[in-house]
Amino acid sequence: MGMFVNKTHHKSVHMSKQRHSIQTKIVKENERQVPTPPHQLPIFATSSFVYENVEQSIAVFEGKEQGHVYGRYGNPTIDTVAQKIADLEGYGLDKDTYGFLTSSGMSAISVLLTSLLTQGDEVLTQGNLYGGTTELLRSILSKQGIKTHFIDCTDLDLVKQTLDANPSIKLIYLETPSNPTLDCVDLSALAQIAKDSDILTMIDNTFCTPYLQQPLAHGIDFVIHSTTKYLNGHGNSIAGAIVGHRQDLRADIWKTLKLTGATCNSWDAWLTNNGMKTLAVRMDRHCDNAMSLASFLEQHSAVSRVNYNGLPSHPYHEVASKQMKAFGGMLSFDIQGSVEDCFKVMDSLQITTQAPTLGDVDTLLLHPASSSHLNVPQQLRLANGITDTMIRVSVGIEDIEDLIQDFGKALSGIK
Numbered sequence: 001m002g003m004f005v006n007k008t009h010h011k012s013v014h015m016s017k018q019r020h021s022i023q024t025k026i027v028k029e030n031e032r033q034v035p036t037p038p039h040q041l042p043i044f045a046t047s048s049f050v051y052e053n054v055e056q057s058i059a060v061f062e063g064k065e066q067g068h069v070y071g072r073y074g075n076p077t078i079d080t081v082a083q084k085i086a087d088l089e090g091y092g093l094d095k096d097t098y099g100f101l102t103s104s105g106m107s108a109i110s111v112l113l114t115s116l117l118t119q120g121d122e123v124l125t126q127g128n129l130y131g132g133t134t135e136l137l138r139s140i141l142s143k144q145g146i147k148t149h150f151i152d153c154t155d156l157d158l159v160k161q162t163l164d165a166n167p168s169i170k171l172i173y174l175e176t177p178s179n180p181t182l183d184c185v186d187l188s189a190l191a192q193i194a195k196d197s198d199i200l201t202m203i204d205n206t207f208c209t210p211y212l213q214q215p216l217a218h219g220i221d222f223v224i225h226s227t228t229k230y231l232n233g234h235g236n237s238i239a240g241a242i243v244g245h246r247q248d249l250r251a252d253i254w255k256t257l258k259l260t261g262a263t264c265n266s267w268d269a270w271l272t273n274n275g276m277k278t279l280a281v282r283m284d285r286h287c288d289n290a291m292s293l294a295s296f297l298e299q300h301s302a303v304s305r306v307n308y309n310g311l312p313s314h315p316y317h318e319v320a321s322k323q324m325k326a327f328g329g330m331l332s333f334d335i336q337g338s339v340e341d342c343f344k345v346m347d348s349l350q351i352t353t354q355a356p357t358l359g360d361v362d363t364l365l366l367h368p369a370s371s372s373h374l375n376v377p378q379q380l381r382l383a384n385g386i387t388d389t390m391i392r393v394s395v396g397i398e399d400i401e402d403l404i405q406d407f408g409k410a411l412s413g414i415k
């Protein structure tokens with residue numbers, strides 16, 4: 001006990017509660033003052049959870065009683081957001097979905113891949129994946145003895161041939177629509193092929209969100225997200241999500257998540273939750289604006305090609321119409337001109353921002369050839385339709401007339 005504290009003095013103030021010295025009282029967590037529950041999800045900033053007695057502790061550790069244990073395993077903020085995303089992915093489906101919130105989209109991908117695969121297993125995927133995913137498969141999973149086949153997954157015969165020729169393929173990894181040309185793979189057809197061969201399927205649904213596309217409804221086994229993008233929508237958090245419905249694989253995924261320390265933190269989970277509440281109204285506006293901007297660009301003489309799933313001219317318009325509720329906020333277009341012309345257009349746009357992300361409320365620009373696809377060999381890049389004069393646009397929710405005017409002005413500078 002500290003020599004300057006007069007215990008008797010404090011005792012006289014709070015007679016009934018005074019059992020320990022003030023130093024102890026200072027350290028001890030106070031009784032919660034929560035007479036009515038909070039309307040909004042609180043941020044839980046605690047590294048651990050407490051038990052009433054040893055018996056309860058044992059029950060929770062053994063999984064016989066529901067309860068939180070330690071922050072790295074999740075907490076009420078994190079788990080609430082994870083289950084919300086799982087509920088949205090499973091919305092209206094006869095499936096019991098579960099979710100995990102991870103520290104980033106990349107950690108969602110790596111946790112799920114490493115929990116489902118083992119040395120000697122092989123992956124089948126498409127050539128035009130998110131750059132980080134391609135690199136993860138090529139340089140990290142390959143070191144763990146997991147080989148990847150990169151093929152054109154829109155070619156269903158080629159998919160079947162590849163599966164027949166490679167019996168070690170255990171998982172098909174998909175991204176539809178793909179970045180930045182928005183090629184779409186037929187989810188129902190691929191899920192059926194996979195089921196026939198007893199192969200797991202997993203998709204990155206970041207571009208669509210469950211509001212526009214529900215892969216589980218098409219028979220896909222797992223969905224991952226970079227919630228950093230549309231689900232948050234405001235560009236102020238990094239997080240990812242894993243959603244599944246196969247109860248037999250749930251424990252393995254949770255174990256990998258727990259032991260690789262890839263769980264999301266409370267603050268980013270909270271920001272994601274906050275952003276997600278406006279997902280439907282944001283997506284409706286993203287889709288409307290992107291459709292209008294794509295139509296405007298398509299008839300402009302300074303534009304040679306527009307990639308947008310909503311345009312009947314897009315080669316994957318039909319597949320997209322079949323499996324997406326609307327066509328999303330992402331588009332890309334080719335400048336009729338030189339690389340210099342392309343940069344000039346990007347630099348003259350006033351409303352937009354040049355940033356290597358997507359899905360925020362404001363319109364974002366990116367030059368794929370020199371950024372997201374910089375490390376893809378030119379020949380391969382061109383073969384995938386990613387030209388040197390391509391601009392990717394994550395269309396925001398601004399006033400559409402302002403946007404069209406801005407693009408019109410920028411394009412007129414090169415004509």
Ligand SMILES: *Cc1c(COP(=O)(O)O)cnc(C)c1O
Binds near residue numbers: 132358
């Ligand atoms: C951004 C992104 C990722 C990676 O997500 P992070 O949150 O940055 O780790 C994965 N897939 C797609 C389609 C993305 O756009």
